[in-house]
Amino acid sequence: MILHQHFVKFSAIFICLLLKESLGVETQNACNNKNSCHECIQMPNCAWCEQPNYTQDRCFDYLLESNCPNESVFYPQESSKFISNRPLTSGKSIQTAKSVNSVKYDSQEIVQLKPQHMSLQLRANQIHTMPLTYSRALDYPVDLYYLMDLSYSMGDDKDKLSALGDSLAEAMVNITSNFRLGFGSFIDKVRMPFTKVSSALDKSKKSVTYSYHNVMPLSKDTNEFAYKVKKAATYGNNDDPEGGLDAIMQAVICRKEIGWREKARRLLVFSTDASFHSAGDGK
Structure with a gap:
């Protein structure tokens, strides 16, 4: 009976500690106490309020409601754009160029990797997935x-x-x-x-x-x-x-x-x- 009471008491303390730790995590905000815009936008989902004389914390969670006017919110987002994405060169196209004009064949830019040039803007520690295709061109010099x-x-x-x-x-x-x-x-x-x-x-x-x-x-x-x-x-x-x-x-x-x-x-x-x-x- 005494052992059972001690076990119940220990279980109650353990559960309280878990609840306390869980509540602490929930109330913790990664956007709080950031003193600069640069420091703020390093954190995921954090936005910076640029409104002059703003009295509240300028760094806030973008996914939550805020008193900062929309036109004053600075929240950089991912942007990606293909600058050069020419198709891969096939063996047939090389042979055709060679038979038409040997000079063109020697100077033709053969494409073995796609895309060739891409512009990408990401937040710190953000993951971006992009397709990348390689094919060895036939009859390559x-x-x-x-x-x-x-x-x-x-x-x-x-x-x-x-x-x-x-x-x-x-x-x-x-x-x-x-x-x-x-x-x-x-x-x-x-x-x-x-x-x-x-x-x-x-x-x-x-x-x-x-x-x-x-x-x-x-x-x-x-x-x-x-x-x-x-x-x-x-x-x-x-x-x-x-x-x-x-x-x-x-x-x-x-x-x-x-x-x-x-x-x-x-x-x-x-x-x-x-x-x-x-x-x-x-x-």
């Missing part, structure tokens, strides 16, 4: 640039790459008919201790060392690619690591010299048998 290490140890690999020039072109035809191929090379940093500086620039000794050469800008001539690779000479240097990271940077930023197209899928194939130089490894 491809630029492939082969960047190769031409130190002595890569001599046999260079010959294999030369023979693969036509095979690369044939394989890429299955992906796109608008394919271009380029070739660049690198050896190492032209300074000690990576290279013997006394002979690095002496062409008569066939020991020319360089950081990067753009041997062949992007072109449709696969025969020239095979010829350029086969003709390229290999040279020696002092250490195992090579200046490959420097060459990659040059190949990426020298857009005009290499001929990277803005509207094309750009591929960089990097071939080496050594690691990169790391910061401070020449000290």
